[in-house]
Amino acid sequence: MKIGQQLSVVVYACAALTMITLLITVELFYKQTQVQHRLDAIVSLHSQIDAVRGRLWLYQQYHSAETRQDAYHANQTLLQRLREQNRELPIQPLQAIRQAAQSIDTLLVLSARRQSDINTTESARLMVFSRYNMLLQTMSEAAFSMRQEAMHSAGQQQKALLLLHGGVLILLALLVTALATNTRRRFFQRLEELHDDVAKIKQGDLTTQLSLDTSDEMSDLAAHVNEMKRTLKNTMVRKEQLAEEIAQQTQQLREQQQQLMYLAEHDELTRLFNRRAFESHVEVALMRASRAQTKAALLFIDVNRFKEVNDTYGHGVGDELLKVVSQRLKLAVRRSDLVGRLGGDEFIVWLDLLADKQALKEVIERIIQEMRAPMVTNGAELELSLSIGVSCFPTDGLELQQLMNQADSAMYHAKANPSAGCCFYSNLNTREIE
Incomplete structure (x- = not known):
């Protein structure tokens, strides 16, 4: 039986218990009322008997027609009361009282006839009144018996009702x-099992299935909980997959962003800094060098006869040449130095943290030595030569654009004198600068 059905049975049983209690109360009240009415009738009858006794006593004392008539009327009232109470009182005592009352009535009639007889002796009157007393005693004893019987019957009836009704109520x-106890036990047992399963769900356990061995509302609820766990498990799997996909896409976007940032700052062919990125990094290096009061240098580099290589061997070989130049430049300088491509065959180098001019010359010599190794491509062997213009910080200038212009001027002077290969801006006179 389901818990809801058990609760309905408990409610119906409580309603039945209440109804039966009400009916028992009504029946007991009704029986008590009947007993009270019977006792009232017996008391009233006993009072009427006492009234007849009193009238007869007056008649005995005064022996007049008037007192006899009063006794007669009192006895007639008693007979009338006996006829009215024939359904409420026990039959035998009531019949005994009725016969005694009729006998008194007969004696009173005879007494009325003999009252005119002057020869009636005192002993005869005493015998009549003795008969009255005997009849009154009979009526009193019958009334007392009637009362005892009524009280005994009421007690037995009350005891039977109490036993019967008490047994039914119990x-x-x-x-x-x-x-109610069984329903409470089942309810709290199922509730505890559901509580434990919900605690497991809070701990992340979505694999354990809740199983109840009965078919009731809690079993239906357990089935819904199991279905919810399966749904949550599938949802969490989908969320994990979605989170993994989001993480992968985020990583791809981050890599693409990094790649875009790299491409935005680097030359596509040589992978060196482009002009904008190079200038940005050099601006930072300039501020650092200015605060630390260190020396630095800017190199403007141009590849000699690059146009002839393009025209003779094609742009593919020219591109390979530019790649080789960029790789050898990075090998020749330190990791703290900056190398960039301005465009075409022009490169630019920032040499940071230089001790003196001799250290600068050593770096330039290393660059020239790196470039002396021939480049072989498509069966052709090409010799590399560079024109290098140099401007120094802070002796030649403090601003980037100023240093770049100075290095550019020095580079063009070196290009005009191929045998020199390198030219310092500080070595140029005013006419050569113009």
Whole structure:
């Protein structure tokens, strides 16, 4: 039986218990009222008997027609009351009282006939009144017996009703208590199992299935909980997959962003800094060198006869040449130095943290030595030569654009004198600068 059905049975049993209690109360009240009415009738009858006794006593004392008439009327009232109470009182005592009252009535009639007889002796009157007393005693004893019988009957009836109704009430109360206890036990047992399963869900356990061995509302709820766990498990798997996909896409976007940032700052062919990125990094290096009061140098480099290589061997060989130049430049300088491509066959180098001019010359000599190794491509062997213009910080200038212009001027002077290969801006006179 389901818990809801058990609760309905408990409710119906409680309603039945209440109804039966109400009916028992009404029946007891009705029976008590009947007993009270019977006792009231007996008391009233006993009072009427006492009234007849009193009238007869007056008649005995005064022995007049008037007192006899009063006794007669009191006895007639008693007979009338006996006829009215024939359904409420026990038959035998009531019949005994009725016969005694009729006998008194007969004696009163005879007494009325003999009252005119002057020869009636005192002993005869005493015998009549003795008969009255005997009849009154009979009626009193019958009335007392009637009262005792009524009280005994009422007591027995009350005891039977109490036993019957008490037994019924106790049985119903035990039934209600048993049903309520069983329902409470089942409810809290199922509730505890559901509570434990929900605690497992909070801990992340979505694999354990809740199983209840009965078919009730809690079993239906357990089925819904199991379905919810399966749904949550599938949802979490999908979320994990989605999170993994999002992480992969985020990583791809981050890599693409880094690649875009790299491409935005580097030359596509040589992978060196482009002009904008190079100038940005040199600006930072200039501020650092200015604060630390260190020396630096800017090199403007041009590849000699690059146009002839393009025209003779094609742009593919020219591109390979530019790649080789960029790689050899990076090998020749330190990791802290900056190398960039301005465009075409022009490169630019920033040499940072120089001790003196001799250290600068050593770096330039290393660059020239790196470039002396021939480049072989498509079966052709090409010799590399560079024209290098140099401007120094802070002796030649403090601003980047100023240093770049100075290095550019020095580079063109070196290009005009191929045998020199390198020219310092500080070595140029005014006419050569113009």
